[in-house]
Amino acid sequence: MSLFSDNIRALRVRAKISQEKLAEELGITRGRYVKYEDGTSEAPYDILKKMALYYHISIDLLLTVDVRKIHLEDLLKLENNRLLLPIQIDVAGENVIEVVTEKAKAGYLTGFADPDYIESLQQISLPFLGSGKYRGFPVEGDSMPPHEKGSIIVGRYVEKLGDVRDGKTYILITKNHGMVYKRLNKNKKNSLVLESDNSFYPNYEVKFSEILEIWEFQCSIGRTDRKNELSELGELKGLVLELKREVLKLKRE
CATH class of the missing domain: 2.10.109.10 (Umud Fragment, subunit A)
Structure with a gap:
């Protein structure tokens, strides 16, 4: 598992959205998205960018900071x-x-x-x-x-x-x-x-x-x-x- 995987899972759960629905928003299959979330595959730049825009955070944040420890509402x-x-x-x-x-x-x-x-x-x-x-x-x-x-x-x-x-x-x-x-x-x-x-x-x-x-x-x-x-x-x-x-x-x- 990677920090990125943990982050996108935490953000998805926080947003109360299913893997299938999120995959649809990103324009990919659920099977492909699951690999990013369980850490068996790395997301390419275009997907990273879509995720960052979807959650209104930066790629830097997705890759380098544990978002579970950040109070985004602040x-x-x-x-x-x-x-x-x-x-x-x-x-x-x-x-x-x-x-x-x-x-x-x-x-x-x-x-x-x-x-x-x-x-x-x-x-x-x-x-x-x-x-x-x-x-x-x-x-x-x-x-x-x-x-x-x-x-x-x-x-x-x-x-x-x-x-x-x-x-x-x-x-x-x-x-x-x-x-x-x-x-x-x-x-x-x-x-x-x-x-x-x-x-x-x-x-x-x-x-x-x-x-x-x-x-x-x-x-x-x-x-x-x-x-x-x-x-x-x-x-x-x-x-x-x-x-x-x-x-x-x-x-x-």
């Missing part, structure tokens, strides 16, 4: 989220930082859990960041000054929802809003409130079930040294917007 329970990420290392054995460029951004929403896609991303190294899993994401728009379009936000992967701190900034990968960089607050039971530092942009909520990944801000990489005028512009826009609201309110009265 980890970030987000639909289609992986508990561990595909990790790249350099020749020295150090973690590298994958950078999602503007060109690669569109593919990230479907490829974030695909090791082949992650491997195709550009890579950098920032030794001062220390331990953790980091990734770089492109900035879009002017909602979070002083970060501008073309800058890269480097974030540290957040595994537990409880680790999200009110008032801190995060990169969120979401189903309905795509990739966003906002200041978060957990003052809603089943959702997060997303706030822009540029007051021109209104706050909005994202339900936990819409979130695929969360990355906490660690540093930014930019190419401009001009004075920050965006915050002042945002305040002006905010005042104009507030004035329009007051005018509309008076008209209704």
